[in-house]
Amino acid sequence: xxEEVFRTVLIRAKEAGVTKLVFSGWGExxxxxxxxxxxxxxxxxxxxxxxxxxxxxxxxxxxxxxxLNVDEIYVSLDSLDIELxxxxxxxxxxxxxxxxxxxxxxxxxxxxxxxxxVKAIFTVTRLNVDEIDRVFTYARSLGISEIIxxxxxxxxxxxxxxxxxxxxxxxxxxxEKLTRVAIKQLELGPRVVKPSISxxxxxxxxxxSNKALFVRVDGKVxxxxxxxRSWRTRVMEVERRIRxxxxxxxxxxxxxDIWSKYAELYFRLYFTFIPSCLDCSLVNYCALTxxxxxxxxxxxxxxxxxxxxxxxxxxxx
Numbered sequence: 001x002x003e004e005v006f007r008t009v010l011i012r013a014k015e016a017g018v019t020k021l022v023f024s025g026w027g028e029x030x031x032x033x034x035x036x037x038x039x040x041x042x043x044x045x046x047x048x049x050x051x052x053x054x055x056x057x058x059x060x061x062x063x064x065x066x067x068l069n070v071d072e073i074y075v076s077l078d079s080l081d082i083e084l085x086x087x088x089x090x091x092x093x094x095x096x097x098x099x100x101x102x103x104x105x106x107x108x109x110x111x112x113x114x115x116x117x118v119k120a121i122f123t124v125t126r127l128n129v130d131e132i133d134r135v136f137t138y139a140r141s142l143g144i145s146e147i148i149x150x151x152x153x154x155x156x157x158x159x160x161x162x163x164x165x166x167x168x169x170x171x172x173x174x175x176e177k178l179t180r181v182a183i184k185q186l187e188l189g190p191r192v193v194k195p196s197i198s199x200x201x202x203x204x205x206x207x208x209s210n211k212a213l214f215v216r217v218d219g220k221v222x223x224x225x226x227x228x229r230s231w232r233t234r235v236m237e238v239e240r241r242i243r244x245x246x247x248x249x250x251x252x253x254x255x256x257d258i259w260s261k262y263a264e265l266y267f268r269l270y271f272t273f274i275p276s277c278l279d280c281s282l283v284n285y286c287a288l289t290x291x292x293x294x295x296x297x298x299x300x301x302x303x304x305x306x307x308x309x310x311x312x313x314x315x316x317x
Contacts, residue, residue: 001217006038008251009215010045016255020071024052024316025217026229031057036064043068050074051116052316054092058100066107070116074148074316075101077120079128080138088127088162105143119146121314124195125162126170132177133184140189148193149178150314153307154234165312166236171197196311199236199278206308206315208269213262214317219251221258223265225316226306227292235307236278241291245301269303277305 001009013021021042023029030053032038042049050072051065058075065073077097079085085094105118120139122132132149139147151165164170175197185192196202207213207224214222222228227245234240247265248258259266268274275297277289283305288295295302308315 001032001219003034005217005219005251006034007041008219010042010047012250012255013047014045016259018047018255020048020050022050022052022212022317024050024074025225028054028056030061036061036068039064039068039070043070048072050317052121054089055097055100056092059096059103060100062100062104062107065104065116066111066113069113072119073104073116074119074121076123077101077135077139078123078125079131080134081131084127084131088123088125101142101144109143117145118143119148120144121148121150123150123152123313124164124170124174125152126164126167127161129164129170129173129177132174133180136181136184136189136192140184140187144190146191146193148314149174149195151195151307151312153313156232156234156239165198165307193314195313199276199310199312201276201279202311203272203276203309204311205269205272205303205306206317208266210317212317213247213255213258215250219249220246221248221250221255222246223262223269223303224306224308226308227301227303235305236283238284238289238305240289240305243291243293243301245292265301265303268299269309272309274299274302275304278307278310 029035029051039049048071051070052074055075078088082094085092122135136147152162154163178194181192214225214228216228222245230244231242232239233242247262275295277283283289289305292301294300295304303309307313
């Protein structure tokens with residue numbers, strides 16, 4: 001995102017009464033050359049700030065993050081085994097992430113501040129499901145305030161050994177590990193956020209529930225990160241074509257005007273007045289479930305098979 005678009009986002013957000021901004025997306029926000037400058041400007045305008053990161057540059061950024069009084073830092077921590085971590089996070093370096101995490105938390109402690117609140121995100125795959133309670137213990141030892149468990153969402157050309165959601169043995173092991181975590185949590189451990197173990201008709205859209213929207217780098221606005229671009233995914237062994245859903249352009253319209261165009265879809269999402277595809281008996285046969293362009297109730301676009309709606313995976317906001 002260039003500087004002009006970012007400043008427009010800040011202006012529009014302030015006009016609309018937005019209180020919190022999340023630096024997140026399909027890529028890694030900390031690699032942006034003006035990342036710290038953008039954080040500083042957003043904080044100076046009074047916004048609460050959350051940063052979603054893979055943790056690679058935490059060691060270099062920690063001092064500034066504490067000094068800027070950033071409110072929340074979400075760090076992906078998928079394994080404590082160096083080799084396994086590098087298999088899950090291609091190009092990732094676990095020692096570098098751990099060093100950054102420890103430095104950030106030590107700086108926070110020595111500064112006598114409560115911010116940033118540091119949270120860990122553990123993405124569950126078949127490769128790392130055995131590490132669930134180990135990572136919890138480590139997070140507790142560091143003083144991490146919350147650990148979020150989230151299913152890995154499969155996509156085309158992804159390594160086949162990662163999928164857990166559609167593998168009964170992996171789901172069962174995940175459930176067993178969460179029971180152990182719950183026992184450890186009684187010892188004053190960090191808060192734990194757990195996904196649904198399998199799809200049910202109990203649903204909640206994280207973006208709609210938080211009255212949030214996703215702003216792309218070009219200023220186009222989408223209802224959420226999942227529908228912010230066109231791509232292909234695979235959920236419960238069904239391949240799906242996701243078409244981008246754009247409801248406005250923040251460089252040309254106010255957020256209030258954009259929200260008014262989103263109102264109908266927001267109403268459906270907020271009250272989950274949409275069909276439930278993932279637990280439907282026809283999920284493996286229905287052509288409508290193979291894209292987000294429409295559903296059997298006649299709604300277009302549809303969110304009826306979004307894994308985030310079913311609380312199967314953590315939505316980064």
